[in-house]
Amino acid sequence: MSESTPYMAIENVSKIFGSYEALSDVSLDIHAGQVLCLLGDNGAGKSTLIKVLSGFHEPTSGTVKINGKPVQFKSPRDATAAGISTVHQFGGTFPLMSLGRSFFTGVEPTKGWGPFKYFDKKFANKVVVEQMQEMGITRVTDGDRFVGSLSGGERQVSAIARAVYFGAKVLILDEPTAALGVKEAAHVLRIIMQAKHRGIAVVLVTHNVSHALTVGDHFAVLIRGEKADDFAKGQRTREEITDLMAGGEAMAELEAELASLTGSGDSIHD
Numbered sequence: 001m002s003e004s005t006p007y008m009a010i011e012n013v014s015k016i017f018g019s020y021e022a023l024s025d026v027s028l029d030i031h032a033g034q035v036l037c038l039l040g041d042n043g044a045g046k047s048t049l050i051k052v053l054s055g056f057h058e059p060t061s062g063t064v065k066i067n068g069k070p071v072q073f074k075s076p077r078d079a080t081a082a083g084i085s086t087v088h089q090f091g092g093t094f095p096l097m098s099l100g101r102s103f104f105t106g107v108e109p110t111k112g113w114g115p116f117k118y119f120d121k122k123f124a125n126k127v128v129v130e131q132m133q134e135m136g137i138t139r140v141t142d143g144d145r146f147v148g149s150l151s152g153g154e155r156q157v158s159a160i161a162r163a164v165y166f167g168a169k170v171l172i173l174d175e176p177t178a179a180l181g182v183k184e185a186a187h188v189l190r191i192i193m194q195a196k197h198r199g200i201a202v203v204l205v206t207h208n209v210s211h212a213l214t215v216g217d218h219f220a221v222l223i224r225g226e227k228a229d230d231f232a233k234g235q236r237t238r239e240e241i242t243d244l245m246a247g248g249e250a251m252a253e254l255e256a257e258l259a260s261l262t263g264s265g266d267s268i269h270d
């Protein structure tokens with residue numbers, strides 16, 4: 001990783017729910033123009049970590065920093081103001097909303113004045129079509145189309161396009177390729193690379209080691225709330241990562257169980 005100050009960092013962050021420690025003493029650096037992949041099995045703490053980064057949860061202890069300075073996000077609004085944009089698994093939009101409306105939710109462009117102010121649909125639709133085309137979704141030519149008419153991959157890409165258009169500095173993507181076909185996943189990964197080349201810091205949460213290895217510059221593996229490993233591209237093999245993630249531990253347990261079954265005469269081959 002570069003020596004420069006990361007745009008965002010968390011230091012020794014823990015998050016405790018009741019008596020359960022969902023995150024335990026996790027530190028991470030998030031650099032502009034790099035893709036940080038957050039890997040981990042179900043329940044490892046990935047969503048909790050995303051929620052800390054995006055201002056949804058305040059950490060129980062530890063520090064969040066922007067440009068080297070400690071910050072306290074009291075709400076997602078504070079994180080948004082710091083340029084942090086989170087795209088949820090299904091694009092986080094309403095299926096019956098038009099593409100133009102959905103793209104500008106919360107920042108509606110208006111025309112007219114005072115009581116005669118109205119949503120500038122023409123402008124919104126023009127921008128959304130331009131942005132989608134730029135991101136390779138060439139079949140969208142009408143901003144009046146419903147969000148629900150997009151495929152899963154197109155929805156992800158449009159949510160990323162929105163974040164980029166509004167100047168996100170950190171783009172957090174929660175399992176953006178889950179449930180996508182190979183071609184669509186490849187498109188989303190290409191768009192992630194585009195965002196990185198624009199200087200955006202990308203945090204990619206995924207179960208998919210192949211996807212992570214394709215675009216990642218840096219990797220962190222969470223196991224039961226703890227950072228089990230943290231490494232740069234090229235420092236681990238695919239097998240090492242898969243083993244760690246899937247819990248070498250879980251596989252060892254399964255093997256021990258099978259061995260005891262065979263050992264006690266309950267052969268699975270009987």
Ligand SMILES: Nc1ncnc2c1ncn2[C@@H]1O[C@H](COP(=O)(O)OP(=O)(O)OP(=O)(O)O)[C@@H](O)[C@H]1O
Nearest residue numbers: 017020021022040041042043044045046047048049
């Ligand atoms: N608000 C909450 N209250 C209590 N426990 C919680 C809360 N949020 C998360 N947890 C617990 O913290 C642990 C980590 O959950 P988290 O959702 O962060 O995992 P994850 O890695 O995102 O899993 P998945 O891949 O399944 O989404 C889980 O055991 C979960 O039940």
